[in-house]
Amino acid sequence: MVHTRVRFRLPDGTFRWLARSARDIVADDGSVRRRVSGWRDIDDVVTAERAVMASEARYRLIAEHSSDIVLSWDRNGRIDWVSPSISSILGWPAHEVIGRTPASLVHPDDLVSMPASQRDAYARGARDGRGEARYATADGNWRWMTRAGKPLVSDRGEPLGGVLALHDFESEHQALELLRFQATHDGLTELTNRHEFLARLTTMLGSNRRSEDRMAVMFIDIDGLKDLNDTYGHGAGDKAIVHVAQQIAGQVRAGDLAARLGGDEFVAALRDLREVSDAESVALAILDSITEPLTLEEEGVTLTLSLSLSIGLTVAKPGEDPDTVLRRADRALYRAKREGGAQLITYDAAHDDGLPSVDVRDIERRARARHVT
DSSP states (O other), X not given: OEEEEEEEEOXXXXXXXXXXXXXXXXXXXXXXXXXXXXXXXXXXXXHHHHHHHHHHHHHHHHHHTOSSEEEEEOTTSOEEEEOTHHHHXXXXXXXXXXXXXXXXXXXXXXXXXXXXXXXXXXXXXOOOEEEEEEEEOTTSOEEEEEEEEEEEEOXXXXXXXXXXXXXXXXXXXXXXXXXXXXXXXXTTTOSBOHHHHHHHHHHHXXXXXXXXXXXXXXXXXXXXXXXXXXXXXXXXXXXXXXXHHHHHHHXXXXXXXXXXXXXXXXXXXXXXXXXXXXXXXXXXXXXXXXXXXXXEEETTEEEEEOOOEEEEEEEEOTTOOHHHHHHHHHHHHHHHHHTTSSEEEEOOGGGGTTOOOOOHHHHHHHHXXXXXX
């Protein structure tokens, strides 16, 4: 059987594609006695095929000159084509990713964060929809990319492969992370800010349910900062605040939380304590960390400052209300300041005697009023 495609001229001068099938009728001696041919109009089929080829050519042209990465995978979930832009964005030569799955380029933590069904689909190259993830670069680093993927299936629902477009999102991601950091951290010291601390403290206290584990909260105040500001200026005061913040951050443990409420007031939450003395040890280490004089330059003048801190400490009971805990820590701090400062006072009920009632909103207002930055 012979199959050919030919164009026939029509009476109006146009051409039309026809498919010819021919079969020879052979005699017993092997000679061809006659040939039988059949003709079928395939002009619409050829037109459709050429439209698909033109569309694929346009797609490849766009993909190859796009600033985004475009790749396709086959029915086995393996990359079978990738645009040249992968070299300039991720540093990979195209031939080094051919045959890999799209998921093999994704950071493991970003795959883990996906729901199981989506993760499995992504591993097969069949991830649909949009999202963000870190993709491996050829030099061993990671780069944030947005993805838009589309699996392709047959009319019977069988996987045929798919297409994935990746857009470089690294600069935008860094900008968003900076905004998130600025929204949750103090601009001068880079410690957690007041609002973020109160939100996280609520979560920490809510998870502190086991009776054998304890939490502690301490208020920390720089003694005499107002006099320092009045004498040497707010620039020197700011440097003193930054110095104290660094010492606090250096003494709290991994998993603890330190914050600046504002002005000269700091706060820290210590978790997973076995004894009150564990928290007191951290507080005493903070006190000891600033015993050495602080030397700094201010307007061409070398200043040597002696700083001291007052610390009020209280232990939090499992599931206790944050306002109650903060109120007790503030009362202990008030006692430490009233007794001359430069010391740690751990709260006990006797500290309530003769002290005015304190509301957490008063603590926040006081911190804002004493804000010096």
